Amino acid sequence: MYKRVRLKDTVEVPPKHLADVTDERVKALLQDKLEGRMDEDVGSVVSVIEVHDIGEGAVLHNRPGVYYEAEFDALTYDPDMQEVADGTVVETVEFGAFVGIGPVDGLLHVSQITDEYLTFDGANQQLASSDSDKTLGVDDAVRVRVVTKSIDERNPRDSKIGLTAKQPGLGKHEWLEGQRKHREQTGEEAD
Numbered sequence: 001m002y003k004r005v006r007l008k009d010t011v012e013v014p015p016k017h018l019a020d021v022t023d024e025r026v027k028a029l030l031q032d033k034l035e036g037r038m039d040e041d042v043g044s045v046v047s048v049i050e051v052h053d054i055g056e057g058a059v060l061h062n063r064p065g066v067y068y069e070a071e072f073d074a075l076t077y078d079p080d081m082q083e084v085a086d087g088t089v090v091e092t093v094e095f096g097a098f099v100g101i102g103p104v105d106g107l108l109h110v111s112q113i114t115d116e117y118l119t120f121d122g123a124n125q126q127l128a129s130s131d132s133d134k135t136l137g138v139d140d141a142v143r144v145r146v147v148t149k150s151i152d153e154r155n156p157r158d159s160k161i162g163l164t165a166k167q168p169g170l171g172k173h174e175w176l177e178g179q180r181k182h183r184e185q186t187g188e189e190a191d
Contacts, residue, residue: 003076005042012065023051026070038159040151043078044103077102079146089140094120106161113165141173
């Protein structure tokens with residue numbers, strides 16, 4: 001879920017910019033420091049939006065810059081447990097598919113895609129069913145649910161988000177549309 005949050009953080013202003021400690025300068029430094037970073041409390045910082053307050057500067061021994069505490073608004077993305085999200089497959093591998101949801105990727109394990117047995121087709125970079133014509137490949141749109149989440153602040157790339165698409169109303173958009181059309185033709189009710 002995307003959220004606008006008020007945060008505080010300390011930013012180092014290098015000596016060459018000490019004559020220009022403005023909201024815009026501090027915002028640029030905060031953007032360089034924080035955007036793309038994962039945080040256990042707020043999720044992934046997507047963008048620093050606006051600086052509200054810059055505190056008094058502090059000089060630290062043997063450090064060339066001046067440190068300022070700033071209060072600012074940021075746009076963050078933090079997927080909630082059980083949240084349903086639409087995403088795009090960014091990579092397929094033998095054990096599943098990585099799905100981009102917002103600014104982060106989650107793993108859709110092969111066992112969580114469909115009840116059908118899927119095999120990895122490396123030549124076409126897709127997972128293919130041996131029971132039907134269902135395939136899942138890069139750039140396919142999917143609807144998934146977040147089922148596990150482990151955030152690693154020190155190494156954001158080691159953060160893990162587990163996804164499922166096995167429940168009713170989830171899966172590849174193309175499959176969902178096919179199910180909807182089938183129900184319309186047969187008069188069946190949705191699951």
